[in-house]
Amino acid sequence: MNNIETESYQNLLVKNGLKKTGARLQVLDVLSHRNSATSQPYLENKIGKDIDRVTLYRILKTFEEKGIIHRVLDKQGTANYALCTSSCSENHHHDEHVHFNCNNCLRVYCLDDVKIPPLKIEKGFKIEDMNLIVSGICKDCNEAN
Amino acid sequence: MNNIETESYQNLLVKNGLKKTGARLQVLDVLSHRNSATSQPYLENKIGKDIDRVTLYRILKTFEEKGIIHRVLDKQGTANYALCTSSCSENHHHDEHVHFNCNNCLRVYCLDDVKIPPLKIEKGFKIEDMNLIVSGICKDCNEAN
DNA sequence: TTAAGTGCAAAATCTTTGCAAATGT
DNA sequence: ACATTTGCAAAGATTTTGCACTTAA
Numbered sequence: 001m002n003n004i005e006t007e008s009y010q011n012l013l014v015k016n017g018l019k020k021t022g023a024r025l026q027v028l029d030v031l032s033h034r035n036s037a038t039s040q041p042y043l044e045n046k047i048g049k050d051i052d053r054v055t056l057y058r059i060l061k062t063f064e065e066k067g068i069i070h071r072v073l074d075k076q077g078t079a080n081y082a083l084c085t086s087s088c089s090e091n092h093h094h095d096e097h098v099h100f101n102c103n104n105c106l107r108v109y110c111l112d113d114v115k116i117p118p119l120k121i122e123k124g125f126k127i128e129d130m131n132l133i134v135s136g137i138c139k140d141c142n143e144a145n
Numbered sequence: 146m147n148n149i150e151t152e153s154y155q156n157l158l159v160k161n162g163l164k165k166t167g168a169r170l171q172v173l174d175v176l177s178h179r180n181s182a183t184s185q186p187y188l189e190n191k192i193g194k195d196i197d198r199v200t201l202y203r204i205l206k207t208f209e210e211k212g213i214i215h216r217v218l219d220k221q222g223t224a225n226y227a228l229c230t231s232s233c234s235e236n237h238h239h240d241e242h243v244h245f246n247c248n249n250c251l252r253v254y255c256l257d258d259v260k261i262p263p264l265k266i267e268k269g270f271k272i273e274d275m276n277l278i279v280s281g282i283c284k285d286c287n288e289a290n
Numbered sequence: 291t292t293a294a295g296t297g298c299a300a301a302a303t304c305t306t307t308g309c310a311a312a313t314g315t
Numbered sequence: 316a317c318a319t320t321t322g323c324a325a326a327g328a329t330t331t332t333g334c335a336c337t338t339a340a
Binding site: 075079098100103109111113114116117119120121122123124127128130131132134135136137138139142143 | 269
């Protein structure tokens with residue numbers, strides 16, 4: 001991780017009133033270097049030697065509460081995490097983009113460009129949030145075959 | 146449960162090569178008498194005195210594989226189950242309708258009438274399935290306040 | 291009769307909690 | 316110095332597995 005990146009992670013932490021600890025920086029580093037959301041098992045595997053599993057749980061929970069990352073559950077119910085875009089804030093996520101869950105490699109992509117079209121829904125139901133998970137075969141897996 | 150219903154449950158089982166056991170009929174009975182998807186904890190609570198927790202897991206798994214029920218994960222990752230419509234078959238679900246997850250009562254509704262609008266998605270990604278979970282306040286909870 | 295289904299015990303996971311030690315500011 | 320954060324141990328919850336007993340067909 002280079003200096004510029006490290007600095008921006010640190011800002012992210014300070015901005016949210018969090019201490020700059022090694023564990024947190026390491027989590028941010030992993031998340032920011034991937035082109036898809038990162039599953040919790042992947043994180044555990046990647047940084048499990050350095051960071052206790054319990055600490056990871058707590059870091060992810062804190063980050064999500066602060067609006068630094070958002071959580072997407074894949075089809076199996078496994079938690080995947082991705083860095084939020086700027087529009088997220090404490091206790092308020094705006095991750096109303098589409099997520100793509102590959103049936104082959106199981107990765108979860110954030111398709112930031114794709115917006116969920118407006119829906120007509122039965123009267124009486126008040127919409128607060130929408131979450132669309134599309135599953136299929138991702139670009140990488142398609143090309144690999 | 147009246148006779149007509151019982152008979153149709155039995156057909157459902159026989160049609161799928163499953164034995165008509167008391168446990169299975171009871172699960173079908175609960176699921177068919179609710180206007181929303183049923184969470185696994187609810188089922189456990191409802192029929193836990195009669196049916197072993199492990200058996201319930203196995204019944205739900207079998208039903209899902211046979212296309213009798215489909216599973217929806219709510220925001221917390223809790224499994225919810227609903228009877229499939231006729232278009233579902235073994236190992237192939239067509240539950241591409243919208244689910245509504247109430248933030249207040251936590252119920253999951255199957256909005257069968259609402260279809261997911263076609264999406265423009267990045268080239269290379271092949272869509273096989275779509276799952277839209279809308280969350281907010283449901284009709285019942287709105288009216289109660 | 292016999293393959294399928296169930297219950298029980300126990301293992302394997304996953305997630306949370308409490309508390310003392312370590313760390314960042 | 317002091318509140319925050321972490322690690323460890325342990326509890327709690329969820330899900331799976333193995334095997335003997337039971338039941339539907």
